[in-house]
């Protein structure tokens with residue numbers, strides 16, 4: 728982020744105030760990663776600053792809010808949110824879609840909720856997305872056990888314990904399930920982890936699943952080639 732200092736209008740006070748702030752890394756509407764131009768700023772009530780930006784890419788303006796530390800001079804600020812925030816669908820690698828179209832659909836619904844600050848329910852959505860990715864991946868790797876894995880009585884944690892250790896992604900999936908459960912249930916167990924940790928772990932899980940699917944296909948192709956070379960009737 729780029730640190731900038733500006734003088735904000737204080738409509739409730741007698742003088743304007745100087746504050747330093749980080750400009751957003753991307754426009755919340757076109758999601759282009761560029762430095763937007765600050766147009767105007769204002770000190771709100773509750774020690775918050777609002778800055779009006781103009782995006783040179785989409786030629787639209789948006790508002791970013793900051794909390795302020797009044798004990799420093801100029802006031803130090805923390806970026807809170809930018810509005811309006813337009814949802815941008817996440818496009819997953821083709822290997823993820825092949826394993827679980829449902830994961831992609833549910834993840835994007837959770838992301839859509841998060842985009843409009845429905846943070847209390849987006850975490851549940853990400854947790855559900857993890858369950859579909861884990862179960863669909865387990866079926867992808869064990870198609871003969873699809874009925875067993877799909878059984879609604881066969882829950883997420885037993886599935887992780889039974890089918891993921893051989894791929895060394897059981898710890899990753901377990902942590903996703905734990906944080907996801909905290910986002911779903913009344914009481915939190917892992918107080919030091921939040922939805923951002925959940926999303927970081929999902930990213931790692933996605934990366935591993937992509938690698939494992941590519942590796943499986945490579946093994947199948949090489950093994951098929953070896954079989955053909957052993958077959959005297961093949962070319």
Ligand SMILES: [Zn+2]
Nearest residue numbers: 754757782785
């Ligand atoms: Zn823009």
